[in-house]
Amino acid sequence: MTFKVFRPNRSGFGFACLFLLALLLFPSAASAAPRYERWELEVLINLQSLQSDRQCVPNGGQQQIQILGVSSDDTLLSPEEKTSVLSDLSELISTRTNARTTKADNFQSIASSYSGFSEANSRELDQLIERASSADITVLVRPYRDRGASVDAEIRLWARGAGGAAPGLNCVQSFSVEIPTKEEDPACASAFAKARQDNDPARLEAFRDFFPQCSQTAEADRLVTELKASQAQKAERERCERNFARARADGSVAAYSAYLDENIDCPGRDVVMALRDQAAKGAACETAYRDARRLDTAGAYEAFLTDNRACPQADTASAFLTMKRQDEERAKQAEADRAKALEEAKANAAKGQAQQSTSQTSQQQAGLPTDRSQSNYGGQPGYSQPPVYNPPVYNPPPSYEPPPSSSRPAYASYRGYPIPSDLAGSTCGRLWYMRNLLFDLAGYCFKTSKAQRYFSNAGCSGGTPRGSDASEVSRIQAEERQNGCSN
Incomplete structure (x- = not known):
């Protein structure tokens, strides 16, 4: 065929x-x-x-x-x-x-x-x-x-x-x-519109599972893929932001380094590295300043200022250095005054001895006995006269009058630490510094900007005063209340 x-x-x-x-x-x-x-x-x-x-x-x-x-x-x-x-x-x-x-x-x-x-x-x-x-x-x-x-x-x-x-x-x-072979279900369009309205992948997946015969299932699959990818990106971005906020709140080199190690794919790594370098410089400044405060000498403050002029503690260290130099000048002046007074006392003593020697010479020339052990007491034989004591003439040294208080620098110390001049001028300032110094010596980590300006947090352990120091803090606080101090 x-x-x-x-x-x-x-x-x-x-x-x-x-x-x-x-x-x-x-x-x-x-x-x-x-x-x-x-x-x-x-x-x-x-x-x-x-x-x-x-x-x-x-x-x-x-x-x-x-x-x-x-x-x-x-x-x-x-x-x-x-x-x-x-x-x-x-x-x-x-x-x-x-x-x-x-x-x-x-x-x-x-x-x-x-x-x-x-x-x-x-x-x-x-x-x-x-x-x-x-x-x-x-x-x-x-x-x-x-x-x-x-x-x-x-x-x-x-x-x-x-x-x-x-x-x-x-x-x-x-x-x-x-x-x-099959006509589309009239409910397909409305169900798909509702599932798509909220941009919720779960609702779109439910539509796909309940209406597999609808022509919109392919579009639902595409939207599910896109929304899940978008949600994953949003979750990753939020994770990066949370971790960065924690590192920023801590502010330490260790916190920034941990963030960089654990968040390799997060954006803004250059900013975090710059913050880490800044934190490292700040920690170095804190450590150097605390060392200078522990030594509390003019040489320690001078060394700190030489190497750390850009540190925020430089102004406070400079104030302490000025006070230390003033203390040295006052100590030198007091030593010079004591030496001068001693020389004047020696000179006066020598002058008194010379006057006594002159008096004895005059008595001899007048025929008066000089050896009282051979004389008769009261003119009676066998009795000697009591000795005569002629002390040297006393000439007091010239009195030293300190300069008036208006020209004198306000200076005070507590437990060997100088109280800053801007605080020593008032009772509340001195009491505030004395109380917080006890906390600083106990290792307390200060939170306020005022305390951080006078005390360093480098190496702080979070400790608080104990024993006699705690009792001293209570006494100082009572005195602050009596003086009406506000802080």
């Missing part, structure tokens, strides 16, 4: 395409006609083109068309869908052509799944068609692939020669169509 592959006539095929376009674009022009699916119109166009080709269908009169359905997989279409496919196609062909139309009651099962034109590979289909009928044209529908809401189907058009004793198969045409 030989046959040729049908190629549609250009003029007939073009007319059919225009007809299909009119049906699709202008449905109001045939408002009374039933609504046909796209795949049905494709079958109609190709069928009408085949009918108009006299090489394939020589019979110019009324033609007979047989509609068959075959399937190699009975699960692709349900029985109701198979019946609907054959009935709808039969109705379309019978109303749009002049042919007499007959159809099979249902699909027939076959073993072959090949969709080509080779006679060897489609012998089963050929035999089926030959046995089916002797119609002029046979329309064969064979679904072969499930797409969820539709199936792909092969359409074969077989044209038999008419009017002869052995007509045979003259033309064969094969093409694929997509037959919709």
Whole structure:
């Protein structure tokens, strides 16, 4: 058996395409006609083109068309869908052509799944068609692939020669169509709109799971992917911000170093490294200042200022250095005054001795006894006179009057530590410094800016005064209350 592959006539095929376009674009022009699916119109166009080709269908009169359905997989279409496919196609062909139309009651099962034109590979289909009928044209529908809401189907058009004793198969045409099997649930659009409204991946996933047949499931999957990625980025950004806030609140070199080690992917690493360097400089300043305060000497303060002029504690260290130099000047002046007073006392003593020697010489010259041990006491023999004591003349040293208090620098100390001059001038300032000095010596970590200006937190352990120091703090606080001190 030989046959040729049908190629549609250009003029007939073009007319059919225009007809299909009119049906699709202008449905109001045939408002009374039933609504046909796209795949049905494709079958109609190709069928009408085949009918108009006299090489394939020589019979110019009324033609007979047989509609068959075959399937190699009975699960692709349900029985109701198979019946609907054959009935709808039969109705379309019978109303749009002049042919007499007959159809099979249902699909027939076959073993072959090949969709080509080779006679060897489609012998089963050929035999089926030959046995089916002797119609002029046979329309064969064979679904072969499930797409969820539709199936792909092969359409074969077989044209038999008419009017002869052995007509045979003259033309064969094969093409694929997509037959919709499920209409979209009306709830799909509203459910998808609600799920999308809040941009919540969980709601979109629920829509996808409850409405898998809806066409919006692909869009829901895409949105879920995008929203989860966005949420992951937001969570990562918030994590970086929280960790940075903790490191910034701590403010130590260790905190910034730990942040850099544990948050490699976080932005702003240059800023964190700059803050770490700044914290390192601040810690070095605190350590150097505390060392100078522990030594509490002019040399220690001078060394601190030489190496740490840019430190915030430089002004306080400079004030302590000034006080130390003033103390040294006062000590030198007091030593000089004591030496001068001693010299004057020695000179006065020598002067008194000289005067006593002169007095004795005068007594000798006047004939008075000088050895009282040989004289008679009261003129009586055998009795000696009591000794006469002539102390040296006392000349007091010149009195030293200190300069008036207005020209004297306010100076005080507590437990060997000088009280800053800006605090020593008032009772409340001295009491405040004395109380906080006890806390500083105990290792307390100061929180206020005022305390940090006078006391260093370098090496602080968080300790508080104990024992006698705690009692001293209570006494100082009572005295502060008596003087009406506010801090």
